[in-house]
Amino acid sequence: MxxxxxxxxxxxxxxxxxxxxxxxxxxxTATLAGADQALSRFAEDFPDEAVTAIRLTKDGRTAFLGLEQARTGIVHSVGDCFLTRIVTAGDIVALNVDDGGAITLKLADFTWKGGRFAFADRSDAETVAAALGLYDPSLAKEAA
Known part of the structure; x- marks a missing residue:
């Protein structure tokens, strides 16, 4: 030939x-249809965790779940699948909330470094950032 x-x-x-x-x-790219799907997907990997709050990003690709003991659950789409993590303040390298209602999260986890997550409004971003443990919304408002 x-x-x-x-x-x-x-x-x-x-x-x-x-x-x-x-x-x-x-x-x-997978997206979450709503809070119920995020809770269901998180429960597949962490069935014993009690979820206290759920906040989804604007694009529906990520959900942040409030957990007990100062921890946050994350459900994030990667391609057509979802990854799940439980994050504490000790896992976070950097955290920032911008004026557009998005948080930038950098994790120490080498398998997933975090990313930028846009919410419908700044208050949702501040609530998630405060739950992650390294952000005080009152200090951010004073600096603005």
């Missing part, structure tokens, strides 16, 4: 594989 024919077959095979993954839903 000549080299040009072999190259053409390889390129066609790769393109066909990528198209098959895309059209079968492999590039779809």
């Amino acid at each position: 000549s080299l040009p024919v072999l190259v053409a077959l390889v390129v066609f095979g790769i393109a066909l594989s990528v198209a098959a993954v895309h059209f079968t839903g492999g590039t779809r």
Whole structure:
């Protein structure tokens, strides 16, 4: 078989594989339909945890769940699946709330570093940040 024919077959095979993954839903991003789905997904991994509050991000990709003992549960979409974490103040490297109602969270966990999470309004972002343990909304308002 000549080299040009072999190259053409390889390129066609790769393109066909990528198209098959895309059209079968492999590039779809999961979103949470609501608080009930977030609670259900979190309970699959942590069935013994008592959830006291649930706040979803604007895009529906992440939910922050208030837990007892100064901990926060997180359900976050990665591709078409969800990851779950329980975070304490000791797990947080950096936390910031911006004026647009978003928090930037950096974690010490090497498997998931956190990210930027936008909420419907700033008060939701401040509530989540305060629950994470390293943010005082009253100090932020004084600085503004």
